[in-house]
Amino acid sequence: MRHVVLLLLTLPLLLRKVELSFDHHHQRSLSFAERFFPLAISAVLKRHFNHSHEALLINWASNGSASSRQQQQQDLLNDVIRWTNAELVVRFFHPRADVVRARFYNLLVVDGYSSFRKIYETMDYKTYDSSGFYLIVITGEIYEDLNELLRWMFEDLWILDIFNVNVLVVASDGSILVYTFFPYREFHCETVKPLLWLNFTGTIDMDDIDLYPNRLRSFHGCPLKGGTFEAKPYTIIPKRGNASELVVSGFEGDLIDLLKQRLNFTVHYQIAPNGSQWGFAREKGNSTGLMKLIQEELVDFGVGCLAFTYDRHVYLKPGIAHYTSLVLFAVSAGRPFTAFEKLFCPFSPTVWYLTVVYLAIGTVVIFGLQFTSLRVRNFVYGSEQTAAYLNLLQIFFGGGIGRTPGRNFARTLLLLWVIFCFVIRTLYQGSLYLYLQRSMSHAPLETMDDIHRSGIPYYMLEIGERYFNTMPHILERTTLVPPGKDSLGKTIERLGRGTIDGAVLIPLDQAAYHNKIYPKREFVNVAKERVAVYPVGFYYPKKSGLTAVFDEQIRNIQSTGLIDFWVRRYGD
Structure with a gap:
């Protein structure tokens, strides 16, 4: 009886000792993870986010208003910044800060999907570069299913065309897991599926690990939507006949064909509606033509003699200029002598x-x-x-x-x-x-002063009037060419055949193309004075992530001289 009483008196002490031992072991495990986690984050940042002229933007949010969670995130960020050894330029997100340009390197710290949505709702193309690098760190205990949480986050980011993203999270065994997704995979186009990318189990050596490879190096045969219209010789659309798919040639069409081969994708073209050709870039909902297709993300990119202009840069995302032409007046070869x-x-x-x-x-x-x-x-x-x-x-x-x-x-x-x-x-x-x-003709007009003194009318598309906003004497004598399928090319044909007598505003390459395919008696001349320099390139929706990968390939193609070769092939 005395032993039973003694056992009853000592049992609470024994249970307390076991509980303390378990808590001590659990605390020791958490301490290991807490020490390892900031080290892993800083290793990733130093390996992939280190740029002398680009700051790392840090943004964080937590669920609710629990001070412990906020304190945990702040402690984590302090440790991360300490482990980077001042190798990175760091900037903390502020909602009222003036944005000079979208941030390329971004660190987001959250503790669940709700806190992620708080940051996500502030994200747009003006603040965050869709082709930039993103590292998302999940802190604290995760109450949602991890795969579901990752899928939700990745789907939201893909809506913004953000795909260079990795998520770091602490597993239950204390290891650090890195998850990501690839939007284009074989037999899976534009699908979001979380993928375990890396498992930090005890050592961190980032020298041989590339967590941010070029995810768009290959589209694995996936289709992209291209917007275009016929603007010879830039884009030429032959009669399709029985073909179901639209085929585009011309030297910009040839450029797309080579990009398709190098990046392994296909293109489904969409023509600017109602023959509206270029159209105008304005506030969303008010744009027209091809600009409307691009701005409203009905296509992934637009091509077709697209000159770089201020309005287009404001409402669309430009690529690099792959070719530079001249805008000038085409005139008849000279009026025949009576x-x-x-x-x-x-x-x-x-x-x-x-x-x-x-x-x-x-x-x-x-x-x-x-x-x-x-x-x-x-x-x-x-x-x-x-x-x-x-x-x-x-x-x-x-x-x-x-x-x-x-x-x-x-x-x-x-x-x-x-x-x-x-x-x-x-x-x-x-x-x-x-x-x-003899068949004799007067010398063609060579300067804009000659054209003005001759009294002949001017012909141009509506988008060409911007070059003469300060020259009302030209606009007074201007006849607008109505939009339509190759309407400018048809106007040049009429000029060459003598049906009209005037000065037509065109890119130089269009006159060269006309003189190549038409007989000499229908040639047109161009004035020696240029109206403007005409750089052309691709345009993309504002939040598109295709710009970087397309620009890289186009630079490589330019260096080979292929674009100049194609231009000469389509012009005289």
């Missing part, structure tokens, strides 16, 4: 001037002699010459006179005039015979 104009071609203006001077001198002398005596008149052009002026004109045009003068002086004057007229008339008739057989 038959009457050809009569003046044999002689230069100087010869015509001197001939008129000689006729004027003869006329003045003859009419001046009418006021002198008969004796003087008989001495100059002979006696019984009652129609001296008519004789002058008859000899000039190759006729004869009824009576020759009898005096030597008058005969000498007559002989000199006959010889002069014979030489001039013979040279004129011989040259005129040759000129009448």
Whole structure:
């Protein structure tokens, strides 16, 4: 009985000792994870987020208002910054801070899906670069199913086209797990599936680990949506016939074909609606044409002689300029000479001037002699010459006179005039015979001043008027080319055939393409003065993540000279 009483008295002490031992062991495990977690985070940051000219943006949020969770996140961030050894430039997120440009390197610290949504609702393309690097750290105890939590987070990020993201979380055994997702995989296009990427079990060596590979190195045959329209020779859309898929050629179409091969994707093209071609980039909901397709994310990229402009940069995301052309006026090869104009071609203006001077001198002398005596008149052009002026004109045009003068002086004057007229008339008739057989045209207009003085009308698309906002005298004489399938190319055809006489505002390559495919008699000339430099490239939706990978490939293609080769192939 005494042993039973003693056991009852000591049992609470024994249970307390076991509980303390368990708590001590649990606390020791948590302490190990707490020491290891910031070290793993700092290792990832130093390996992938270290850039001398780009700051690391840190943003954090916790569920509810529990001070312990907030304190835990702050302690973690303090340890992370300490372990980075001042190797990183760090900036903490502030909702009212002025954003100069979207942040590329981002660290997000959350303790669940609700806290993640707090940060997510502040994310847009102005603050966060969709092609940037993202590291999400989950702290504290996770109450949701981990796979579901990761899937929700990744799906939300993919809506913003954010895919270079890794999630670090502490497992129940104290190891550090790294999860990610790949939006394009074989037989899985634009799908979000969490993938265990790495397991830190005790050592951290990031030298041979790349947590941020190029996830878009290959699209694994997945389709992308491209917006375009026909703008020869940039994009040429042949008649499809029985083909179900739209085929685009032209030198920008050839560029896309090569990108398809290198990045292993296919393209489903969508044409700008209602023949609206480029359209205008405005506030969302007010854009038109191809700009509307890109801005509203109905396509993944747009191509088709897209020049870089301020409005497009504001509402769309530009790639690099893969080609630079010139905007200038195309004019006809020169108006053909009329038959009457050809009569003046044999002689230069100087010869015509001197001939008129000689006729004027003869006329003045003859009419001046009418006021002198008969004796003087008989001495100059002979006696019984009652129609001296008519004789002058008859000899000039190759006729004869009824009576020759009898005096030597008058005969000498007559002989000199006959010889002069014979030489001039013979040279004129011989040259005129040759000129009448030639196809002759006036020299084409070469400068904008020449075009303006000629009085011919201007033809241009509505988007071309921006070049002449300060030149109302040009806009007053401008006829707008209506949008439609290759409407500008058809206007050039009419100019070359002489159906219209005017100056058409076009890119230089369009004139070169026209002169390559049409006969010489329908060639058009371009003015020597350029209106503007015309860099062209791809445009993407504002939050697109394709820009970086496309730009990298385009730079490589540019360095080979292929784009210049394609341009020459489509132009004269």
